[in-house]
Amino acid sequence: MLDPRRQTQLQQLIQDLKLPAMPSVNWRLLDRALVHPTAAADNYERLEFVGDAVVRLAAAEFLYQVEPAAPEGEMAAIRSILVSDRTLAEIADCYELERYLVMSASVAASSVGRETRLAAAFEAMLAALYLSAQDLCLIRPWLDPHWQQYAITIRQDPTLQNYKGALQGLTQGKYQSLPDYRITEVGQTYGDSERFLAEVWVKDRCWGKGKGQSKKAAEQAAAQVAFQALQAEIHGVE
Amino acid sequence: MLDPRRQTQLQQLIQDLKLPAMPSVNWRLLDRALVHPTAAADNYERLEFVGDAVVRLAAAEFLYQVEPAAPEGEMAAIRSILVSDRTLAEIADCYELERYLVMSASVAASSVGRETRLAAAFEAMLAALYLSAQDLCLIRPWLDPHWQQYAITIRQDPTLQNYKGALQGLTQGKYQSLPDYRITEVGQTYGDSERFLAEVWVKDRCWGKGKGQSKKAAEQAAAQVAFQALQAEIHGVE
Known part of the structure; x- marks a missing residue:
């Protein structure tokens, strides 16, 4: 049995998530x-x-x-944003999760690593809810609407689609190496959508080129080409 | 509706998995x-x-x-082996999954990339079963016994615990960089359990040292120390 004050506190959190299925929550796991x-x-x-793993699956199923x-x-590319520490910490903040987090005084007083520990606690909370129900029924009803908002924002700004993150995940998984970006400034005009040219090199081969009005946009464009080429290589005739 | 021959074929596969819950399988997804x-x-x-994501969650819950x-x-460290392409392809081979895989003649004739495509199809099959049931009830009953065997083997040979893989996952996720191993041969005797000394460097700092009778064993020992030190750094006082 939990301390009654802690129990009341955690019931408040579950209420804030607007979950009707309170009896099925494993409070000991949620506490931990x-x-x-x-x-x-x-x-x-x-x-x-x-x-x-729970959050990756929830995001994969949501996007599917x-x-x-x-x-x-x-x-x-979209999922790498949805499951990032930054996004998870932002969602955790919507529910003031930090108020429920038991930690040493020195950690509580420090803003360093706040995003990391908030995202970690959030993931652990998702695990507690998943293990309580053995499926995602205590998670997706309140998490999906948040992700829906992020997905709209990402769709509106294609550079947020983070092909760089997706490419990195691919090259690390398959080749244990990181993509290498080489940037050239080909135009001098600020705002010119072809001002920068980026090349992506993976394993001594250029897999994609892209242009953009900023270095970051050019890298994203190149990463998208490289990502698709590498996917084709891996899944294609091989 | 699927082609009756394909339907019969896929029913055979589900029978081979010894799944009783056949009516709940989404055959269209399993076909795809x-x-x-x-x-x-x-x-x-x-x-x-x-x-x-399904296989990562199944492995995480299994190990938990x-x-x-x-x-x-x-x-x-153990999960990185359980969900590797090699392990998944080996399990797929237990069910002769390749017989069910529709592919072009040129791919079918080539052994290059066989492990990758078999692991990919196996993961897709797990997704089809997960999406059919909305939980892992069509997966864990037959997958867990395979993993149990792998887990026993991994426990018997600690170098298989793959701290190098786990460390790499950590440094890539948190620092977008790969660990750098530096090996020194400190003894000359074959079989000497302290023959090689390995250091792991991440971001210009040595995070762990380890000794072993082979370069690989020394690297694994160093990776284990570094992994635990980095974990403490990330989750500790920060």
Whole structure:
């Protein structure tokens, strides 16, 4: 049994998530999910390991359903934003998750690493909810609407689609190496959409080129070409 | 409706998995999961994207349950083997999955990339089964016993625990860089358990040292120290 004050606190959190299915929540797991390693040996670390996989699956299934025409590369690019520490910490902040997190005084007083620990606790909380229900029914009803908002923003600004992140995930997984970007300034005019030229090199081969009005935009454009070429290489005639 | 011959074929596969819950299988999805990109535009690629997350979650939950005392670093090290292309292709071979995979004649005739495409189709099949049931009930009953065997083997040979893989995943995720191993031969005797000394450098700092009778064993020992130190850095006082 949890301390009654903690129990009341965690019930408040579940209410804030607007979850009707309160009896099915494993409170002991939810409690542990919100304990930082500096506060106790029995903390969120093992649950975070499971939660990292829960959030990836929730995002994959979400994108599979809401983006029925998107190729997997596009879904991977969007997902890398949806499951990033920054996004997860932002969603955690919507529910003031930090108020529920038990941690040492020195950690609580420090803003360094705040995003990381908030994202970690959030993932651990997702694991606790997943393990409570054995499916995503306690997660997707409140998480999907947040992601829907992010997905709209990402669609409106294609440079946010983060092909660089998706390409990096691919090259690390398949070749244990990072993509190398080489930038040339080909135009001098500020705002010129072809001002910068980026090349992406992976394993001594240029896999894509792209242009943009900023270095970042050119890199993203090149990463998109390279990502698709590498995907084709991996899944194609091989 | 599927072609009756394909339907019969896929029913055989489900029987081979010894799944009792056949009516709940979405046959259309299972069919698509076993179509290589060279055979049709409607192929396994989008399902593989979901399946990659399904297999990570299944492995995370499996390890969380069967290794109740293992810290998350140890679980991550074991999981990197359980979800590797090699392991997934080996399990796929137990069910002769290649027989069900629709692909172009040129791909079918080539052994190059066989492991990759078999693992991809296997992941897509897991996605089809997950999406059919909305949980892991069509997956874990037959997949867990395979992983149990792998976990026993990994436990018997600690160098298989693959701390190098786990460390790489950590440094790529957090620092977008790869660990750098520096090896010194400190002893001359073959079989000497301290013959090689390995250092792991991440971001201009040595995070761990280890010794072993082979370069690989020394690297694994150093990676384990570095992995735990980096974990503490990320989750600790920050």
